[in-house]
Amino acid sequence: MSVLVVRGLSKSFGGVRAVDDVSFAVAPGEMLALIGPNGAGKSTCFNMVGGQLPPDAGSVLLDGGPITGLGPRAIALRGVGRTFQITATFGSMTVRENVQMAILSHRGQVWQFWRPVAGRFATEADALLDQVGLLAQADRATGVLAYGDLKRLELAIALGNAPRLLLMDEPTAGMAPAERVGLMHLTRRLATGRGIAVLFTEHDMDVVFDVSDRILVLNRGALIAEGDGPAIRANPAVREIYLGT
Numbered sequence: 001m002s003v004l005v006v007r008g009l010s011k012s013f014g015g016v017r018a019v020d021d022v023s024f025a026v027a028p029g030e031m032l033a034l035i036g037p038n039g040a041g042k043s044t045c046f047n048m049v050g051g052q053l054p055p056d057a058g059s060v061l062l063d064g065g066p067i068t069g070l071g072p073r074a075i076a077l078r079g080v081g082r083t084f085q086i087t088a089t090f091g092s093m094t095v096r097e098n099v100q101m102a103i104l105s106h107r108g109q110v111w112q113f114w115r116p117v118a119g120r121f122a123t124e125a126d127a128l129l130d131q132v133g134l135l136a137q138a139d140r141a142t143g144v145l146a147y148g149d150l151k152r153l154e155l156a157i158a159l160g161n162a163p164r165l166l167l168m169d170e171p172t173a174g175m176a177p178a179e180r181v182g183l184m185h186l187t188r189r190l191a192t193g194r195g196i197a198v199l200f201t202e203h204d205m206d207v208v209f210d211v212s213d214r215i216l217v218l219n220r221g222a223l224i225a226e227g228d229g230p231a232i233r234a235n236p237a238v239r240e241i242y243l244g245t
């Protein structure tokens with residue numbers, strides 16, 4: 001069964017149809033790329049799946065159950081994780097504490113910011129930090145990490161929440177090209193190895209073709225192509241948008 005099913009999703013802003021009757025599904029453990037030019041509607045799709053924006057029409061099913069129109073918190077609790085920009089981490093806390101917090105909140109233990117996370121789930125947090133290559137920095141304050149390390153911490157935090165589906169809107173923005181492939185390969189290894197479905201956007205087509213199981217192409221709000229790397233590369237409509245040929 002699909003982890004995520006999206007049917008007929010639509011959203012307009014004023015006169016602009018930002019997302020127009022979009023339908024797709026994501027399987028457990030699948031790396032699915034959503035690509036398209038700037039303004040194609042990718043972030044709007046993410047925001048409707050994650051609950052940041054209510055759709056005008058259409059439905060969103062998670063593990064077969066409707067989540068359409070629920071808020072971000074309710075959707076997160078049902079197992080949809082999102083990576084955000086760096087500001088989502090707590091800069092004065094240590095790297096380990098940030099991951100412990102994610103695990104605590106997933107286990108339903110409400111984290112209280114006036115109470116130190118102390119040793120709770122420290123072993124689990126360290127296992128995740130080891131997997132993303134940050135164990136040596138576990139005791140450092142998050143605020144002093146290099147950008148690429150923060151991106152890997154963000155991944156560890158997302159995994160600490162043990163989601164069914166991980167939404168990543170331009171996770172490699174601001175990273176050097178060589179680092180981008182590394183982060184997405186790491187994501188693929190850790191997320192899909194746990195059966196987590198990943199829906200992501202990425203501008204670098206080399207990275208997209210390298211790490212995706214399947215690719216969806218949005219243009220002006222509508223899905224115009226779907227397939228594996230070779231099929232998308234050969235698709236005339238996609239070539240026209242990306243290469244003008």
Ligand code: ADP
Nearest residue numbers: 013016018036037038039040041042043044045
């Ligand atoms: P992408 O992420 O693919 O670059 P977006 O989903 O951000 O595209 O935007 C799709 C279209 O919707 C664009 O025309 C954009 O200007 C418009 N749009 C997105 N968010 C808003 C908003 N909050 N208010 C008005 N227009 C918006």
Ligand code: MG
Nearest residue numbers: 042043044169
């Ligand atoms: Mg966007």
